Amino acid sequence: MKIAEFTLERIQSLYENVVEFNLSDSxxxxxxxSELLNDEQKETLLDIELGYGWTNGKTQLRETIANLYQGYNADNVMVTNGSAEANFLMVMSILNPGDELIVVVPNYLQIAGWAKAIGVNVIEVPLLENNHWLPDLDKLESLVTDKTKMLTICHPNNPTGSTLPVAQIQKLVDFASKHKLYLHADEVYKGAEFDGVELPSFADLYDKAIVTCGLSKAMAMPGLRLGWLVGPxxxxxxxxxxxxxxxxxxxxVSEYVANIVLQPExxxxxxxxxxxxxINNLNTLQKWVDDNSDWVSFIPxxxxxMAFIQYKLKVNSTTLVHEFKDELGVFLLPGDVYGMxxxxxxxxxxxxxxLTIGLERIANYVRSKYL
Ligand SMILES: Cc1ncc(COP(=O)(O)O)c(C=O)c1O
Known part of the structure; x- marks a missing residue:
């Protein structure tokens, strides 16, 4: 089995820790x-026995995770090393060579990468910029064959930050249900909705939903490497x-901390x-885009x-990002890694x-070199 380079991860890994201003993270x-634990918890943490524990995750933690969803218990939860492992396990255990997988793009790309590597046929459905980065769900019907096994979506989306209106979420569920498809949703950004209203989880809406999630993104704890799957x-x-x-x-150690930070309050x-x-940073970015509207635009x-910015310069995105990194010490992620x-x-x-300094450097540089 051969797997293609995961350029999105590789380019970040190469540069994010060595640049002055890393603006590439999602x-x-x-x-x-130390910010998360009280004194008693710190004491307990130091006394944790460094054994193996459970290979599917400590029962108490699986119960805590199950309680984030409706109608699930510990048997519906698998604890993993980051949501990356959750995505990997999902592909390896549910999809088979020859299956068809409908993938809403752009997205984090890990699922499609593994699926292609094991011989799954990947069918893409685009998010449309002229439709606020939402898909045309009416197109889905024409893509289904007797080989279609699953539809996968990253929701909220990486890289556009778009979210489906509740009616579209329901429409996706109805579509999956009608064709008896698994509906996989990567929900690592759920909980960080700027209007303050947390979106429903697909796991709460559909009995063939498989959700992957974790503490890395909305929860801001990637170093714990703690993720999970929830599903049938x-x-x-x-x-x-x-x-x-x-x-x-x-x-x-990660399981201990996870069980604390995942208590509802x-x-x-x-x-x-x-x-x-x-939200504070998005305001900064919005102002910067407004000030530079002669060469950048975005759907907030x-x-x-993260935000996905379109630029009007006659230069390739990877080349441009390397220029910013080498000349300015500011690192962004090029659209190229998404094929965009x-x-x-x-x-x-x-x-x-x-963010402020990095964006200012970029604007000054682009004005002097490209405009
Ligand atoms: C949508 C999405 N899913 C999964 C991951 C993997 O993250 P982790 O394994 O840290 O949870 C990422 C990382 O960028 C991501 O953006």
Whole structure:
């Protein structure tokens, strides 16, 4: 089996830790462990026995996660190393060579990457910029064949930050239900909706939904590497079969912290911090786009830690991003990694001063070199 380079991750990994201003991330500037725990919890943390634990996740944590959804229990939950492992297990345990997978694009690309590698046929449905980065759901019917097994969506979306109106969410569920398809939703940005109204989870709306999620994005704790799957008991059990072959288990320290931060009240506090952070930065970005409207434009995101900006310069997005990095010490993600040249992704979860200075450097540079 051969798998294509995951350029989105590779380019970030190469540069995000060495540039002066990293504006390439899609999450919110991370917490420190010391900000999350009280004195008693810190003591307990230091006393944690560093054993293996459960390969599907500690029962108490699986119950805490199940309680975030309606009508689920610990058997409906698999705890994973980041939502990346959750996505991987989902593909490996549910899809087979020859299956067809409908993928709403652009998105994080990990699911399609693995699916193609194992011989799944990937059928793309575009989010349309001229429709506020929403899909034309009427097109879906024509894509279904007797091989179609699943539809997957990243919701809220990476990289556009778009969210489906509730009527469209229901329409997707009805479509999946009519054709007896699995509906997979990557919901790592859920909870960071800027209007303050948390979207319903697909897991709460459909009995063949499989949701992947985690603490990395809306919850601002990527270093814990804590993610999960929620779905029907049998399918979750089959992801466990794969998990035993991959990372065995998640870290005991991460599981302990996860069980604290996922208690409903604590979770809301964390999400409020994320929203405050992101809304403030989105205002900065909006002003910058307004000031530079002769060469950039965007549909403002509705959730999540990023904005997808279209630019009108006669230069390839990867070339441009490398120029910004090398000349200005500012790193963005090129649209090329999504197969969408002419765009770049700006992380709005970066510290406010990094965003302000980084954007200012970019505007000055572009004005002197390209305009
Ligand atoms: C949509 C989406 N899903 C999953 C991931 C993987 O993140 P993690 O494994 O840290 O949860 C990312 C990372 O950028 C992402 O953007």
């Amino acid at each position: 999450g919110v500037h991370p917490y420190r462990l 008991t049998e399918e979750i059990y089959s992801t466990w079969q794969s998990k035993d072959y991959t990372s065995i288990t998640t870290g005991a 604590f979770r809301q506090k964390v999400l409020q911090r994320s929203k405050d952070f992101l 995101p509705k959730a999540g830690g 040249d002419g765009y770049f992704r700006v992380g709005i979860g970066a510290p406010a001063d990094h």
